[in-house]
Amino acid sequence: ILKQTYSQRAANHTNPAAKALLETIERKRSNLCVSVDVTQKADFLRIIDVVGPYICLVKTHVDVIEDFDYSLVEQLQELSVKHDFQIFEDRKFADIGNTVALQYSSGVYKIAQWSHITNAHPVPGPSIITGLSSVGLPLGRGLLLLAEMSTKGSLAVGSYTEEAVRMARANRDFVIGFIAQRRMDGIGLRDGESSVGEDFLVLTPGVGLDVKGDGMGQQYRTPREVVLESGCDVIIVGRGIYGKDNGANPEAVRAQAERYREEGWKAYQERIGSTA
Numbered sequence: 001i002l003k004q005t006y007s008q009r010a011a012n013h014t015n016p017a018a019k020a021l022l023e024t025i026e027r028k029r030s031n032l033c034v035s036v037d038v039t040q041k042a043d044f045l046r047i048i049d050v051v052g053p054y055i056c057l058v059k060t061h062v063d064v065i066e067d068f069d070y071s072l073v074e075q076l077q078e079l080s081v082k083h084d085f086q087i088f089e090d091r092k093f094a095d096i097g098n099t100v101a102l103q104y105s106s107g108v109y110k111i112a113q114w115s116h117i118t119n120a121h122p123v124p125g126p127s128i129i130t131g132l133s134s135v136g137l138p139l140g141r142g143l144l145l146l147a148e149m150s151t152k153g154s155l156a157v158g159s160y161t162e163e164a165v166r167m168a169r170a171n172r173d174f175v176i177g178f179i180a181q182r183r184m185d186g187i188g189l190r191d192g193e194s195s196v197g198e199d200f201l202v203l204t205p206g207v208g209l210d211v212k213g214d215g216m217g218q219q220y221r222t223p224r225e226v227v228l229e230s231g232c233d234v235i236i237v238g239r240g241i242y243g244k245d246n247g248a249n250p251e252a253v254r255a256q257a258e259r260y261r262e263e264g265w266k267a268y269q270e271r272i273g274s275t276a
């Protein structure tokens with residue numbers, strides 16, 4: 001898997017969200033996901049319109065937007081068509097199956113209606129996947145499990161991470177991969193089990209080129225460390241791209257997006273041993 005191209009890997013997947021993400025990455029030559037964690041609609045849309053050409057995926061925390069109304073979703077969808085990117089609401093579901101099904105389908109945000117990919121903490125056990133897939137699978141959505149976190153002192157380590165991978169293996173129609181800091185291939189295999197033919201996507205937050213942390217527990221690694229050394233597939237970058245001023249200077253945001261796209265793609269090319 002480490003040496004395969006994104007387009008070769010698209011053929012390994014039947015889940016439409018996984019396939020679409022891999023195809024988008026290849027088409028745009030970008031493994032960059034931008035995390036747009038700002039609280040005003042205008043900032044949110046402006047940043048996405050600027051970074052759009054350089055990304056494969058936009059990651060949202062839609063519940064931090066103060067002036068949210070459902071038209072924002074329609075505007076986001078228009079941008080996703082204009083710039084050809086997928087959408088990932090970073091909801092980090094963590095409740096019982098029945099509750100997460102409601103949180104995913106309903107409420108103000110109706111996440112399943114517009115987010116190609118979402119994610120969940122494995123802490124409740126496999127029933128969280130049952131609940132979310134009852135909503136998302138018929139819509140062609142994909143789920144990532146948080147097998148690890150980027151933060152200092154994270155509890156998602158060791159046997160917790162192994163169990164997360166086992167939960168994913170048992171639900172490969174809907175679970176397309178992980179939020180993690182490294183490849184999960186072969187992790188948590190029981191005697192006699194093999195991970196041959198398995199291809200989970202690894203999307204990795206905690207990526208930055210200029211600083212090592214944020215003073216609130218976040219830890220940053222470079223695209224090279226993440227993609228080349230740890231074998232991850234998508235780099236997730238937030239403040240490294242839109243900065244401290246909510247992306248007030250579009251030219252600076254554009255330049256950072258271009259820079260991270262280039263770094264992420266170079267690391268991937270080096271990994272697969274190609275410069276094409």
Ligand code: UP6
Nearest residue numbers: 035037148149150205206218237238239
């Ligand atoms: N995120 C992490 N670490 C994780 C999981 N998720 O940072 O283990 C999310 C955060 C934020 C983004 O919720 O939206 O990724 C990182 O933003 P940053 O690049 O500005 O630190």
